[in-house]
Amino acid sequence: MSTQGNMGDADLHAIQKLKGAFDSIKQQLNRVIVGQDQVIEELLIGLFAKGHCMLEGVPGLAKTLMISTLARCLSLDFSRIQFTPDLMPADITGTDFIEKNPATGTFELLFRPGPLFSNMVLADEINRTPPRTQAALLEAMQERQVSVGRVRHKLQNPFFVLATQNPIEQEGTYPLPEAQQDRFMFKVYVKYPTFKEEFEIARRTTGVVADEITPVLNGEQIIEIQQLVRKVPVTDHVIHYCLALVRQTRVGEPGVPKFIKDWLSWGAGPRAVQNLVLAGKARALLYGRSHVTTEDIKALAFPVLRHRILCNFTAASEGVSTDTVIKKILEETPDKEGSLTGDDRFKKIFAS
Secondary structure, three states, X not given: OEEOOOOOHHHHHHHHXXXXXXXXXXXXXXXXXXXXXXXXXHHHHHHHOOOOEEEEOOOOOOHHHHHHHHHHHOOOOEEEEEOOOOOOHHHHHEEEEEEEOOOOOOEEEXXXXXXXXXXXXXXXXXXXXXXXXXXXXXHHHHHOEEEEOOEEEEOOOOOEEEEEEOOOOOOOOOOOOHHHHOOOOEEEEOOOOOHHHHHHHHHHHOOOOOOOOOOOXXXXXXXXXXXXXXXXXXXXXXXXXXXXXXXXXXXXXXXXXXXHHHHEEEOOOHHHHHHHHHHHHHHHHHOOOOOOOXXXXXXXXXXXXXXXXXXXXXXXXXXOOHHHHHHHHHHOOOOOHHHHHHOHHHHHHHHO
């Protein structure tokens, strides 16, 4: 049974065009960025699903270059904000100022927009700025507007925030609370390159290499894709599968595996299910399909769930990470409809 979708012939034609655009974007990015194919795919899925992404990786992995190059591929306005301990909300949202009108001689209150007024915003090292400035960014992400005084200013559309975190330096930082991390659709890990990739990076970046980028999509086309994502049908079985994955992370609920009780302090909320479904729809489109499969959900379970579950001291002492927990959940969750709904343990989960 399919729900949440009604696609016509024009939509199916648009899916094939999007598949071609996806391949073109990867080709353009490969002129500048070596490897990181999975990261690029997850960023595009987040953008087309109208979500925001958090990237975590050590310095020097070309996170900023990747994001700015992606903005050029998509013909989007791009701004980078370097978050520091002295950064104030007005520094990113903009501020009111008084200016004399030369024609009338009167003074007027005008608004000067901050760097948030771009299509793609890189919030570099978001955990280095105080909670007040983090909150201003999170309001923009959630409401797609900023409040200055008593006036609300709408942000541009499309609007996409990518926040980076450095996992190796924690002194002098302001870690995002779990409830605020939940506002991000994905938490993406940017890993070290392979030997061949790092060899190519060394060759390219120490010589004269042209990095001309040809735009593939524009803002209007991205908005159309975001609307198309909502039309992609998803079966009840796929939604059940998403619910099974998420509800197994909740400590103390019926049917939850023993390792969850041993390793987690708390689990993911309903926003995780919503993001799994939406991201699954976007991934299906990128692969030229008009329907979502459990394979789409499996591929996206890690970036959707890893920042929404919290490991306890026992897990940390045993070297268990959130990705370890997610992998074990995927292994113990049947992906076939009959096997899932007929399992006694999952009957308890669905009945709770």
